[in-house]
Amino acid sequence: MTAELVRGQNHPLPQARLEIRVSAGKPIVAGATLSDEQGTVHGVEWVAHPGSPTLPGLEVSKQAAADHRLACDLDALPESVHRVSVLLALPSGGSGPLRFGSVAAPFVAVTGLDGSEVASYTITGLDAESAVVALELYRRQGAWKVRAVGQGYAGGLAELLADQGLPEARQLAGSINDAVAQGLARSVAAPPPRTSEGDRSRHAATPALGQNQGGATPQGAPGHVSPQHGHPGGPGHTASGTPGHATPQGGHPGGPGQPDPSAVTQPAGAGGPVDYSHPGRQAAAPPPPPPTAPPAQPGQPAQPVAGDATGWSMEERLYNQVWGMFEDLARATAAYRSAVDFAESRMEQELDKVLSDPRSRIGGQGDAAREAARAKHSQLIDRAREALDRDLAQLTAEAEVVEPALPPAFARWDNPVWHGYRVPMEIPMALRLGDLHLPESAGLSIPMLVRLPLERGLWIDSGRSGSFDGSIADSDDLRRLGMDTAVAIAARLLAVYPAGEYTLHVIDPAGSGASSLAPLVQAGVLNGPPAAGAAGVTDVLARLTQRVDLVQMAIRGGAADSLPPDLDTAEQLLIVNDFPHGFDDRAVTRLRYLADEGPAVGVHLMLVADREDATAYGPLLDPLWRSLLRLTPTPDDHLADPWVGHAWTYDPSRVPPGSQVLQHVLTQVAAARRSWNR
Known part of the structure; x- marks a missing residue:
């Protein structure tokens, strides 16, 4: 059929x-x-x-x-x-x-x-x-x-x-x-039927790709999303004044941030197996084959297996698999919504046709036609929902085997993998910032992963802007939740980097974030005590701005060896609480400079602020607001995928109440830092 x-x-x-x-x-x-x-x-x-x-x-x-x-x-x-x-x-x-x-x-x-x-x-x-x-x-x-x-x-x-x-x-x-x-030849003829001896072998005439032909990898991935309030315009949606926009690279209708594809180094037309190598890694051996799913029963879908996507390593295969799940959920939901719209439109047309005919407005003929239109509408909706439920069941089964297999950088805080945490020796491909789901699939969440190192800063919105959690009425509670979210993300970043390769700074002008910052302060993983007051703000911003200037000059001049010996070459993250309180115009200008120029040389921002408070500063902060990826401490549907623009609900990754996993992880990080500094 x-x-x-x-x-x-x-x-x-x-x-x-x-x-x-x-x-x-x-x-x-x-x-x-x-x-x-x-x-x-x-x-x-x-x-x-x-x-x-x-x-x-x-x-x-x-x-x-x-x-x-x-x-x-x-x-x-x-x-x-x-x-x-x-x-x-x-x-x-x-x-x-x-x-x-x-x-x-x-x-x-x-x-x-x-x-x-x-x-x-x-x-x-x-x-x-x-x-x-x-x-x-x-x-x-x-x-x-x-x-x-x-x-x-x-x-x-x-x-x-x-x-x-x-x-x-x-x-x-x-x-x-x-x-x-030039009017070349006509269209191709039909290929000859396949015979048992004449099956075409898989050619190795693979397009030649050098290691740099895969293109730069943008931020994001299953969670690489555009702001929901943008307008369709091909690959990235734009939104005026809405942070969270990132332009996808190489998308199809839009393509969100993609993982670095394995580069094929085999020349075109050459025989033999394809040699895969990750652009950002060096390896002496080819990648192991991905796991294979057990054979499915006749008429049943294949059983999902964690890591069945392509990739050099299990981490990369899991990353690609999560990406595929994100896309499949977006497409399946788009098909369902399109079918629902079609059913609604068709019923409206049929009802209009009935009403436009005076002979059918009264009597049993009109009632029968209206009933038939509604029955057909219900049938179409039921078929669409059945197809969606089938896709959701398959994706849910896949999520159930993928989630337990994720490494710490990709895993939720309640994943047992964190209980056996040890400081890594290598930087992972990506970091989990939370989860994404759609209204039609509230029980199925897709991890929101962003590539590392971060290419954009983060704005943790501590205001009430559309928050789903109506039980939180106190603005102080929202600010506290915003700072808790920032600390949880910062702890993840510290945890997934090798010892000595990530440095954390905090600006807390009024000291209002002391309770949220306590785990970081008590573990001793900060570069120094949280900076307070106007003098503290000025000192931290001046040091980080100077670092950006020095590294930029060294890179442009090709003289990286000339950097001062005491310069911290680790990635830097600056957390700013209650922004823009405590910031004068000069401090705001420096912060905007760090947001624009910092990521390229390893300096990143995470601002915890209420957008409504920031509007009091007028258009001065708009460029900063637009340049950062907006996250929320409570579930919110401000993110959109770049294919069809679904409004995805973002849910931050939280430490379970009463869990000691955050203290355990930070203790390990602090011990590794002390050993590295000796």
Whole structure:
């Protein structure tokens, strides 16, 4: 039975050899990109287009046409490929249409080699866009699925390819248009049927990738989120005056912060196995194979296994797996909401039709038509909820095996892994700041992870701005909770860095955070006592500003050896309580300088402040507010994913009441610091 997909919905693929058929009514260009598990296209060698129509496991048309047939063999794709995105674009120049809004909605179908239709998707809602990601085939837990995407780009192929992380996007878009203009051969013929002896072997003609071609890794990841109140604009949403915005890199419709993909160092066309190496690590041995899930019973989904994603190490595989869970939950919820909207719209249309006919307004005929419309609406909603519940059950089962396997940097405070904590020898990939969940899946939380070292500071909002916890009415309680949240995050940062590689400073002008800071002060893990008063604020900011200046000058001059011998080269974190109280204009200017220039040279900020209090300073603090990632000490839905803009509820990671785990961890950190300083 054919699955008629709506935007965001997915469907399993029952076979590896497929055709993707496109019908548009007007000549369009069809192509495809190969990407890694994070949706990043690493080079022009990963793009099949009219000028270069063949890649391992993929073949596309060589010219613009109203109908296309793309051939795909999933078993023949390189191991590093996890997604195949099908691209459609209007030819540039000439007298043809320049936007999809002026042509019939393109129709895309995935079929078997015998012509049997597996899934179809009609791309509606396009207007000024001239290029679109129609659908994607993606690998999840060893199985392939198709997802309806329908993400359009008014900037054409150049904008689309740039959104998928391709550095040479504009040049490649130009060469594709040139190839189309030259009118090369017609579309590809159907591939021959598979035979028992003729199965295509998995080619090693993998696109050549150097270690630096993966691109810089942005902040964030399953928790790399954009502010909810932004406007759709392609890959990152922007929000005026709303902290928490981070521009995703190489996204698909937006792609949040991705983990560093393993770089393929094998040259194109060469045989042999693919050699993986992490851009930020050195290793003498290839990565161990990921764990495999036990075989599933017929008709049942595969049993989830912790660490079944790709990656050099178990830590990286778990990081990538959490990222996949975050994306799957966002997409599944988007499909459900889209189906609900469709059902509502359809019922409204049918009821309007009944009311518009005078003959059906009275009598049994009208009542029957209205009842039928409502019954159909309920049926559609029930089917959508059933599909969502199935996806949620699978993700919940996966979360139940992943959560206990997480390392300390990724784990909640109540995870037993913290009870056996020892100071690490290496810096982890990421840090857990809390959890994220959606209203439709309140029982399923996804860890919010950010990459290390931090690329942006944090604003812990201690005000009432939309807090879900209505039981907390006292502003003093909110400030205390804000400082408790800051201390818990700071303790995590100290705990996951090797001894001597993280230094913590605190500014508490009025001393109001003394009770929250007590665990840090008593353990002796601070660089000095919390700075108080105007003089203390000035002294700490002056020292950190000077450190930023010295390191910047040394880096720019290529003279790192000339730094003063007493300079603390460890990563620095400054916690500021009750900001902006106790700060004059000069102090605020220095703080903004640290927020802008500090992260690049290892100086990071964490401000605990009420946004309403900060507004009294006028626009002076707006740039600082926008540059920091906003978190809240109580659950709040101010964060949004970069694909479809869901309002995700953020819940901070808290130490369980009565638990001694924080004291245990800080004691270990303090002992390691003392040993390191000897």
